[in-house]
Amino acid sequence: MNSVSLPAARAASHSNAMSTSRLIGVYLAEARSECIRYMRAPAFMVPIMLLPTMFYLLFGVVMAKSEGADAARYLLVSYGVFGVMSPGLFGFGVSLALERDGGLLTYKRALPMPPGAYLLGKMLMAMAAAAVVIVLLLIMGLALGHLALSVQQMGLLLLTGTLGVLPFCALGMLVGTLIKGQGAPGMLNLIYLPMSFLSGLWVPITMLPKVLQQFAPIWPSYHLHQIGLVAVGLQHGGVLEHVAVLLGFAAAFFIAAVRRLRRYG
Amino acid sequence: MHTQSDVVARLCGVVKRYGSLTALDGVDLVLQRGELLAVLGPNGAGKSTSISLLLGLIQPDQGRAELFGMDPVQIDARRRIGVMLQSAMLPLTLRVGELLRLVSSYYPDPRPLEESAALAGVSDLLKRPYGKLSGGQQRRVQFALALCGRPELLFLDEPTVGMDIDARRKLWAAMRALVAEGCSIVLTTHYLEEAEALAQRVVVMAKGRVLSDGSVDALRAQVPLTQIRCVTDMDAGVISNWPHVAGAERDGSRIRISTSAAENVLRRLLDADASLSELEVQRASLADAFTALTDETIEQEAA
Numbered sequence: 161m162n163s164v165s166l167p168a169a170r171a172a173s174h175s176n177a178m179s180t181s182r183l184i185g186v187y188l189a190e191a192r193s194e195c196i197r198y199m200r201a202p203a204f205m206v207p208i209m210l211l212p213t214m215f216y217l218l219f220g221v222v223m224a225k226s227e228g229a230d231a232a233r234y235l236l237v238s239y240g241v242f243g244v245m246s247p248g249l250f251g252f253g254v255s256l257a258l259e260r261d262g263g264l265l266t267y268k269r270a271l272p273m274p275p276g277a278y279l280l281g282k283m284l285m286a287m288a289a290a291a292v293v294i295v296l297l298l299i300m301g302l303a304l305g306h307l308a309l310s311v312q313q314m315g316l317l318l319l320t321g322t323l324g325v326l327p328f329c330a331l332g333m334l335v336g337t338l339i340k341g342q343g344a345p346g347m348l349n350l351i352y353l354p355m356s357f358l359s360g361l362w363v364p365i366t367m368l369p370k371v372l373q374q375f376a377p378i379w380p381s382y383h384l385h386q387i388g389l390v391a392v393g394l395q396h397g398g399v400l401e402h403v404a405v406l407l408g409f410a411a412a413f414f415i416a417a418v419r420r421l422r423r424y425g
Numbered sequence: 426m427h428t429q430s431d432v433v434a435r436l437c438g439v440v441k442r443y444g445s446l447t448a449l450d451g452v453d454l455v456l457q458r459g460e461l462l463a464v465l466g467p468n469g470a471g472k473s474t475s476i477s478l479l480l481g482l483i484q485p486d487q488g489r490a491e492l493f494g495m496d497p498v499q500i501d502a503r504r505r506i507g508v509m510l511q512s513a514m515l516p517l518t519l520r521v522g523e524l525l526r527l528v529s530s531y532y533p534d535p536r537p538l539e540e541s542a543a544l545a546g547v548s549d550l551l552k553r554p555y556g557k558l559s560g561g562q563q564r565r566v567q568f569a570l571a572l573c574g575r576p577e578l579l580f581l582d583e584p585t586v587g588m589d590i591d592a593r594r595k596l597w598a599a600m601r602a603l604v605a606e607g608c609s610i611v612l613t614t615h616y617l618e619e620a621e622a623l624a625q626r627v628v629v630m631a632k633g634r635v636l637s638d639g640s641v642d643a644l645r646a647q648v649p650l651t652q653i654r655c656v657t658d659m660d661a662g663v664i665s666n667w668p669h670v671a672g673a674e675r676d677g678s679r680i681r682i683s684t685s686a687a688e689n690v691l692r693r694l695l696d697a698d699a700s701l702s703e704l705e706v707q708r709a710s711l712a713d714a715f716t717a718l719t720d721e722t723i724e725q726e727a728a
Contacts, residue, residue, distance in 0.1 A: 177501070178533045189530035193519060200518040200554075262514030270480040270510065272503040272531045272574075 187277045194281035195288055198251065208250065208289055209296060212243025215362075216297050221305045230394060232305045234364065237317070237388035240297050241381055242361045244321045247289035248328025249335070249348045252282050256336030257344030279333075286325050294321035309392060316391035324384040327406045330413035331380070337420040355379050380409045431458040432494075433578045433609050434479050439488035441474050441633075448474040450633040451488070456578070461600070461610045463624035465617065467719055470630040472613045473511070476580055479611070480508060492578070504533055507576035509567045511583045517556025521547055521566050524555060525573055532574030544602070545569030546595050560587035568596060572603060579603065579610045585619060597623055617711045627711075631719045645714050651687040654679055654705040657698045667693065679703070 178186075198204050220235035259265045268278055298314055301307035309317075332348065339347050356362060358372055359382035365373055376382045383402040389395040434456040441449040449471045456462055464472050477483045478490040481497030495502035515524060525542065529535035542548040545568045550558065555566060564587055571579055581600075585593045600610060600623060614620055620627055620641070627644050629637045637644055650671055656678050665673040669686035684690045687706055695701060 178504070182530070182533060186530050189527050193516070193523060193527045196523065197516045197518050259514075263510060263512045264514055264516070266482060267508065267510050267513035267515075269482055270503070270508045270580075271528065272500050272506075274500065 186274060187280055190277040190281035191284040194285040198285055208246050209293060211246065212239045212293055213296055213300060215239050215242065216300060221300065229308050232301065232307055233392050233394055236297055236301050236307065237385060237392055238361045240294050240317060240321055241385045241388055242356050243293035243297065244290045244325050245328045245352060245356065245381060247286040248325040249332040249352050251286040251289055252329040253332025253336040253348050254344050255282060256333055257339055257341055261341030283329055286329050287322050290325035291318060291322045294318050313392045317388060320388050320391045324387065327380045327410040330410045330417065334413045334417040337417045355381050359385060361385060380406055433458050435491045436475060436478065437489040439478060439485045439490060441478065441483065442486050447633050452635055454628065454635065456609055456611060458609055459604060459607050460626060461604050461612065461624050462626045462628060463620035464611065464613045464628045464630060465620055465715060466630035471633040472630055473582065476582060476613065480580065505577045507571035507574055507579045509571040509581045509584055515555050518554055520552055520554055522551035524566065525569060528570045529573045535574050541569050541573040544572055544599050561589060561592050564588055565592065577608060579608055581610060581612045583613055583615065585616065617715055621711045629715060629718055636718055641711060645709055645711055647714050647718060650683045650685055650709050652707045653682040653684060653687060653690065655701050656703045657701045659698050
């Protein structure tokens with residue numbers, strides 16, 4: 161079999177470049193599919209929506225009636241952060257783990273899909289789910305908890321939640337590249353639940369033992385919680401430091417995950 | 426008119442190892458434009474590894490894989506191919522039309538959605554969620570996704586598994602139509618009759634090597650035996666001692682004779698038994714050739 165025809169073969173390969181508008185179309189189509197696909201999957205959406213809303217209803221509305229407006233606001237932020245973490249960790253992490261296992265990722269890598277479109281699609285899906293969680297909690301708080309928040313504060317909290325999901329997307333992505341298939345949800349719960357507790361999302365951080373309080377800043381959820389508290393006006397001072405920490409977490413997880421994906425698919 | 430520039434895909438002296446296992450051991454393969462190539466081989470022969478290399482999913486340890494003269498990792502090379510993999514769990518909640526629109530968006534100049542659907546015979550399924558389809562319908566949808574980008578080269582890995590005969594024949598017809606358009610196809614299959622019905626060229630692989638590469642007839646000719654079957658009272662042991670007879674055995678009232686010179690044996694057979702009936706003469710099938718070829722290698726390996 162002769163194999164000396166490289167230059168000729170190259171000459172024949174005509175340009176197959178994508179126009180910019182078609183390339184943008186790929187990103188849009190991928191994001192759209194990813195959103196539709198999960199919004200239609202109750203097994204995915206129901207736990208993400210139900211867990212934080214049930215917690216908030218129980219601890220933030222029913223049991224906190226006597227505690228005053230500040231407690232209700234504080235708990236709104238806590239359960240908001242708790243609710244925002246799960247679309248990131250599970251939406252990104254579990255779906256990646258399952259798609260690596262089921263062959264969808266291999267299929268998409270064989271297709272001419274820009275890898276960025278795949279990741280961006282999942283990211284936007286997680287951001288949309290996070291926004292829905294925050295909006296649900298706000299509606300509950302306003303309707304049942306007699307929450308006093310300005311429109312600006314609500315907007316800031318929504319923004320915090322929607323962008324705050326990103327470091328958890330990166331963490332979920334990293335776990336999704338480390339664990340294949342059905343093992344991922346268990347592993348992610350082992351991260352999700354202790355991290356929520358240790359960063360003061362279930363019980364206020366001041367009620368945790370001293371040692372745990374000191375270690376709280378190592379968790380990304382702690383920093384998101386702090387930003388959320390500033391957003392609703394319960395805390396004053398700079399958020400830049402927390403934003404920088406979260407960006408650092410996101411970048412570190414993302415880079416580690418991309419490396420693993422490159423090497424192992 | 427196969428000039429050198431008509432090469433669409435190529436493996437050059439490719440070696441691929443997984444730990445101590447050598448999946449491909451120096452494989453050369455060239456695919457010309459408009460050619461339908463069937464890759465056959467037992468499990469573990471290296472078919473999937475070869476395809477994965479050409480799709481840029483894995484890298485060769487030695488040698489080179491090329492699509493249109495480019496590294497398959499380059500997205501520009503892959504914009505000219507369509508793919509149907511053996512096991513790909515597509516999103517179950519997306520409708521067929523949504524899947525088609527999504528995959529079409531990856532390509533610079535895709536077919537109109539209706540055309541892709543019609544070619545693959547899924548026009549009536551466009552509104553159905555993928556997860557609600559039968560296995561055969563899902564395969565047809567995957568085929569539609571493979572051809573929607575107007576590819577110049579199509580990789581089909583076991584495309585007709587789980588399809589009934591009718592669906593399989595429709596898919597064969599669609600594949601022939603694509604080849605007529607100038608599309609090249611690489612087909613791996615377990616169904617030898619599929620290769621026989623479609624392929625201009627057949628590559629047989631085993632143990633990570635290419636055992637044979639040529640037309641269906643050339644492959645068949647590697648086993649020069651013809652089967653003769655008939656109802657007769659004659660003794661199989663006697664016939665097996667005749668010249669040109671490779672073997673003869675009795676199967677109920679019938680005798681089955683393998684021979685390399687069917688005409689001579691037939692003449693003698695008809696002379697010897699005037700009451701002979703239900704005569705059948707059959708050339709070696711592709712399956713016989715395939716079995717003979719792969720058995721031989723496996724025996725050599727064992728020795």
